[in-house]
Amino acid sequence: xxxxxxxxxxxxVNGSPVAVPSGATVAVAVAIAxxxxxxxxxxxxxxxxxxxxxxxxCRVSINGTPHCRSCQxxxxxxxxxxxxx
Amino acid sequence: xxxxxxxxxxxxxxxxxxxxxxxxxQIWRGAEEEHGPDAATWGSQLRNADIRKLFGMRAFQQPEAxxxxxxxxxxxxxxxxxxxxMATGARERFLPFPGWTLPNVMGAGGxxxxxKSGLPIRGKRVVVAGTGPLLLAxxxxxxxxxxxxxxxxxQTSWGSLARFSIGLALHPAKIAQGxxxxxxxxxxxxxxxxxPIAAHGGQVLESVTISRSGKTExxxxxxxxxxxHLVPNVELQSLLGCQMSGGYVQVDEFQRTSVKGVFCAxxxxxxxxxxxxxxxxxxxxxxxxxxxxAAQRLFGERRKARRFARLLDRTFRxxxxxxxxxxxxxxxxxxEDVPYSRLQEHRSWRAAKLHTRCGxxxxxxxxxxxxxxxxxxxxPDSVRPPVFPARVESLGRxxxx
Numbered sequence: 001x002x003x004x005x006x007x008x009x010x011x012x013v014n015g016s017p018v019a020v021p022s023g024a025t026v027a028v029a030v031a032i033a034x035x036x037x038x039x040x041x042x043x044x045x046x047x048x049x050x051x052x053x054x055x056x057x058c059r060v061s062i063n064g065t066p067h068c069r070s071c072q073x074x075x076x077x078x079x080x081x082x083x084x085x
Numbered sequence: 086x087x088x089x090x091x092x093x094x095x096x097x098x099x100x101x102x103x104x105x106x107x108x109x110x111q112i113w114r115g116a117e118e119e120h121g122p123d124a125a126t127w128g129s130q131l132r133n134a135d136i137r138k139l140f141g142m143r144a145f146q147q148p149e150a151x152x153x154x155x156x157x158x159x160x161x162x163x164x165x166x167x168x169x170x171m172a173t174g175a176r177e178r179f180l181p182f183p184g185w186t187l188p189n190v191m192g193a194g195g196x197x198x199x200x201k202s203g204l205p206i207r208g209k210r211v212v213v214a215g216t217g218p219l220l221l222a223x224x225x226x227x228x229x230x231x232x233x234x235x236x237x238x239x240q241t242s243w244g245s246l247a248r249f250s251i252g253l254a255l256h257p258a259k260i261a262q263g264x265x266x267x268x269x270x271x272x273x274x275x276x277x278x279x280x281p282i283a284a285h286g287g288q289v290l291e292s293v294t295i296s297r298s299g300k301t302e303x304x305x306x307x308x309x310x311x312x313x314h315l316v317p318n319v320e321l322q323s324l325l326g327c328q329m330s331g332g333y334v335q336v337d338e339f340q341r342t343s344v345k346g347v348f349c350a351x352x353x354x355x356x357x358x359x360x361x362x363x364x365x366x367x368x369x370x371x372x373x374x375x376x377x378x379a380a381q382r383l384f385g386e387r388r389k390a391r392r393f394a395r396l397l398d399r400t401f402r403x404x405x406x407x408x409x410x411x412x413x414x415x416x417x418x419x420x421e422d423v424p425y426s427r428l429q430e431h432r433s434w435r436a437a438k439l440h441t442r443c444g445x446x447x448x449x450x451x452x453x454x455x456x457x458x459x460x461x462x463x464x465p466d467s468v469r470p471p472v473f474p475a476r477v478e479s480l481g482r483x484x485x486x
Contacts, residue, residue: 023202023203024204025199027199027204028199028204031199032204036188036288036289037188040416040419040422041422042422045288045289047188047189047191047289048199049179049190049191049192049419049452050176050191050192050198050452051191051195051196051197051199051202052105052176052194052195052198053143054176054318054448054451055451056420056446056474059447067447067474071202072104072105072106073158074106
């Protein structure tokens, strides 16, 4: 489990800075930012369901690459994360 | 993990490929030392063994026998093998009910994984619901991290739980675990014969309606952690042509599948938990390097662990009322937003896919497949590559040098 005392990583979610414990996944950063990960094909807000890379509900763009499963990617300093919603 | 360690000990040339960022699967998640001495020993053995480790890589295609293609975040690699041990684990079974697509309705294991990855949960109210022993472990974990658990709903009956406790008598290690859990869960209302019937909220979850022994009750909460036991991940085995039986990969006494050189261990051969997976992995790893005698010495241990698997199966069978939870508008396929009413028009998984796109989104039916199997008794057709969505340039590697 990420250790909150071992320093934070700051990244950007939809242009706003978010600090997360080191070792946190991008899905966690999106949750801390209070954003939904994506909009479904009919426009519903969606967030992580399975937390293990199976359901693809937590897809976001990371540094310009679309459709990244945010629950499987660790946060890195300066990362630019964009949600659909 | 145990297959790799056992095979490497015997001098084989071993590599591990894992979709996750670390080894140890969905529960240990690279923090083996937090899961008891056995786990810690396996963790350090794996770290110290001469094993090539490829993390964050998922196998998605077999261009020819003996070769797999795996994709990472920026690259794709070709994996050549003589023997392959597949330990693809399990995922939670999700069942649709009104509101289950709202953000903050998650799998029980899903929420636990998120918290282990840094999601702040202290002071949050979490309703835990569904079925299976994972709910208890998740509840204990979340409470330890400071979450408030107003209720833990288990769909199975008190009678079936009582039979489960009696059955546990044959598994001393499980009794010890059970007693420890009981201590950790003290004071949390645990109710059987209970399940979620709707989740409510605007942009995010606000409350849950549960059916509690026949009466409905609305509970305010920040998260709903909801999973209905486990289903095996068998897509890759299907792709390789392994024979299936009742939804599981068929293996012989040495964990050999029907495909030459391909072994399978753990949940894909039957949902049985960590002890069974550890011993099956060892048998597979030893058999893969020709150490059949050493493998045979583990058969007794495996037989015992398999009894526990059958006990789990009996205890946490889904009750039929759960198939009546979706309303006409409830979305069943979350990738393509296909509602229940559109699926009712069809008679098979294939017809539903062709007419509604159910199961044709990025998850490839991993969520709605098991759900429709329960709701409509539909069986999935053959698996087609890629078994995971892959980038076009990765697919371009298929058939090229």
